[in-house]
Amino acid sequence: MSSHPVVYVTVDVVAFTIVDGALMVLVVERGVEPFRGEPALPGGFVLPDEGLDAAARRELREETGVDEPVLEQLRTYGAPGRDPRARTVSVAYLAVLPEPVTPLAGSDAAAAAWRAVDDVRATGLAFDHDAIVDDAVERLAGKLEYTALATAFLAEEFTLADVRAVYETVWGRPLDPGNFQRKLRAGADWVVPTGELRAAGRGRPAALFRARKSGTAPLDRPLVRSGL
Template sequence: MSRPRTTVTLTADLVIVTIRAGHLCVLLVERGNEPFAGQPALPGGFLRGREDLNETAARELAEETGLAAESLYLQQVGVYSAPDRDPRTPRVITCAYLAIAPNLPSPEAGSDAHAASWLPVADARRLTLAFDHDQILADAVELARDQLQFRTVATAFCPRDFTIAELREVYEVVWGVKLDKPNFHRKVTDSTGFLVPTGRKRSTGNGRPAALYRAGPASTLAPPMMRPPGFAL
């Protein structure tokens, strides 16, 4: 006896994070349609036509927020396939993406959302998000924290030219810890290909001007920047 076929639908969900006013913030939308109308959710949507999931993620990003995917660091978080995660069809499987960029503007809500706004991750995790987006958000933030240890992802939070203090703020905000300034400076400047000096300086308003750097060619940190105990969960 043959088993009944199950229709499977694919979606892409986006965990878009940036640092605003000293907080790690995530982009949330207020759902305009059922299910979960009016409830906060991560931006995302269904795969269409001949799109691959990366193209779906980029399109949904533009449609729901007005942000361009080309300006973001984009990485897959994981695939979520619980049978009852979406009540609309028998099976909706989503691929979640982590996106990182500096100084992202206030978003614009698109056709599928009533509103879009930045919210500190700590506040977002106290809400009840639509679908299984609570778990996706938690997984994406943990991925970002892990990536800061082994990859040069921290520079994706920074503007094109940045100071060591601005880079250190990224680690402190994402990890939820305070780092020793001289030790941090030594580690990041000794890491091969992590930073490239621009030869220019910026006034800090208190003391000597700070040297400016840009992201180097390396994608991994050698040696890794291990996060200390006591980081935020």
């Protein structure tokens, strides 16, 4: 018989979207102990016959009704005592949705909802999920610098102002419109004009663009935070 202690493996999913200029994260109300009734990230134990990616997609689907295949591993969390039930190692995943799909609680979640990241940080989450959310936001902010991830938050067609709004929301600060547009156009091989325009109130109609690269594709010219 092995003398090694039993270690359980779980997955947690940090799913982001943007609503009215606020970065939102998908949160469930736990329906079972530990932390019953408290908010937490969607997640759970990895089944014996499944891989980590499959477990993350399954837990997201079972607990929230959101079926999101585009997931990226964030990092692994394994501090002793992070789960009062047993020694548990969790692999966290990052997902981005272009719109807040209505979540439907299921499995061991009593409820599921999109909540503003600022509100979640103010009230806290179960387990060590506060730290996971903080790490996910920083990963998101970093990936905006060197990948086309901003387009994953947007509809199929968008304006350059829409792109800037994503950066401002995730980075948490306003950006000079002219400077941002110049930087974006200088290396904008990842967005291409559609030839169409969108009415913009009393101002001039804005040109519409579409994504040329997937959200995970690298930018030829990074948009570095310190330079914007």
